[in-house]
Amino acid sequence: MRMKTFKAATSTAAFAKVKAELGEEAVILSNKTISDNGSKCCEIVAAVENSPIRPATTRDAVVDDALGDAVGWQREWSQIKGHIMALMKPQMDPRHLSPKQKIAMDYLEREDVDETVLARVYCGLRENGNDSIMKVLDPMLKAAPFKPANWSNTFHAFAGPGGAGKTSSLVRLALKIKKENPKTRICLATADGGRGKGRLVLKHYAELSGLAFREIITRDDLSLLREEEKNFDMVLIDLPGLPAKTSLEEWLTLYGMRAMDDLSIHLVLNPYYSTAQFNRFVEKYKSEQLASVIWTKLDEACTFGSVLNMAFASGLPVSALSYGTGLKNSIIEASEEMVWRLLFKRTLPNGEIQP
Ligand SMILES: Nc1nc2c(ncn2[C@@H]2O[C@H](COP(=O)(O)OP(=O)(O)OP(=O)(O)O)[C@@H](O)[C@H]2O)c(=O)[nH]1
Ligand SMILES: [Mg+2]
The missing domain is CATH 3.40.50.300 (P-loop containing nucleotide triphosphate hydrolases)
Incomplete structure (x- = not known):
């Protein structure tokens, strides 16, 4: 086990040093406020089982690492979302909307409202017949005034x-x-x-x-x-x-x-x-x-x-x-x-x- 003490002006900065030097696996053993030359600062004692093994820095290794990472769940989720949208899109026939609803949908699209939200709005409008778009939008956004x-x-x-x-x-x-x-x-x-x-x-x-x-x-x-x-x-x-x-x-x-x-x-x-x-x-x-x-x-x-x-x-x-x-x-x-x-x-x- 390798142990090391890190000092910095805040815990955030000391923690960043721990991660940079000992890697993601480091365990924090203590974290306290100390006085250094009269000013307060943070001291973290961290440990890691073994020195982190750095991957080979050849070009091939870098590419392999990158491709390995890319198959994370985030990418899978965005692919699934893409498939759902591809299935949904042909069904989102604007002819099923009233002219007013269509204008509102076009407006939201121009305002960079994303496809997932537009699909939800479209489904809401279809379910509710000729209802106003606000009836569908209202439940999607709430305010909690900062007071x-x-x-x-x-x-x-x-x-x-x-x-x-x-x-x-x-x-x-x-x-x-x-x-x-x-x-x-x-x-x-x-x-x-x-x-x-x-x-x-x-x-x-x-x-x-x-x-x-x-x-x-x-x-x-x-x-x-x-x-x-x-x-x-x-x-x-x-x-x-x-x-x-x-x-x-x-x-x-x-x-x-x-x-x-x-x-x-x-x-x-x-x-x-x-x-x-x-x-x-x-x-x-x-x-x-x-x-x-x-x-x-x-x-x-x-x-x-x-x-x-x-x-x-x-x-x-x-x-x-x-x-x-x-x-x-x-x-x-x-x-x-x-x-x-x-x-x-x-x-x-x-x-x-x-x-
Ligand atoms: N135009 C505009 N500028 C803003 C607004 N709110 C903050 N700013 C400016 O954005 C800059 C950054 O604001 P900060 O409050 O320091 O942002 P912060 O998130 O605390 O920044 P860090 O602590 O450095 O991460 C400052 O120059 C602010 O004046 C706003 O509503 N409109
Ligand atoms: Mg700030």
Whole structure:
């Protein structure tokens, strides 16, 4: 067994070092916050049975590896989906739809609503005779406005791809809630210390607005924060963009958050990622603790079909919509009507119409 100690500014960074050096099989023996030259950092002791055997780096080996990987379940599933769609498509005869329904279907297609969702809508319309398309769409997308009254739990973490707008949405929602109800006891917590910028933004606005601020470097800090739970109505936790090989569930386990049943995770996404990226994110960020999706950078998007695609694929409600870079009037708690206006009229929550 090979054992090694890794130190870094956060558990995320130390864990990335463990994986890079000891590989995926490494076992974490301890993970704690320590003091290094006066500043807090994370120390992980990890072990691996044997040194990972690196595959031969010949061109043939690389190609074989790649082809081997490609026959994973993800590929099989996308093939199955392809076959289902190939069978479905000839049956999706637009002549069976009323002119109004057909216009609505064409519209959704132009908005990049994906084939699986279109097939579901088509089946719904056929089952219901001449019903309005909204009757079929309504059950497919729900809103859960981001307000303390809507969540009975205290802890809320903002997760999502790097640069998606996690820190911005967290800060803006916190300030909005505080403004609407100054008595709300909010704590801003950062688990993104290593990158510096997000941590400073959070600290700055917490100080400016009289909100509590806490730093989570390891699971020890999270335990301390949990002991303070009764002092807060809401604890909003800013997560880092995860390293390429780390899934959300792995990351939550590392920080002791996976066992928290009073933690809701809100997935922050932009509507203009590619289908391949969305598929990847669904896999990378899957977690039973996921509670909603926050859509950001709506002002930079050309189509909004992905909002419906994601709702259908994940079953998650939309909790907030962000549509600008400014601190004020740039994020709002989502309602279903807002999302439908976005999708069918390209109207942002502030009334502006996207070209
Ligand atoms: N146009 C536009 N820009 C936004 C919106 N939300 C955030 N941004 C910008 O997107 C950039 C990244 O935002 P952050 O909040 O730092 O994103 P993040 O997900 O925390 O990024 P990392 O922590 O680095 O992974 C910043 O320049 C924000 O001003 C939005 O709704 N519209
Ligand atoms: Mg951030």
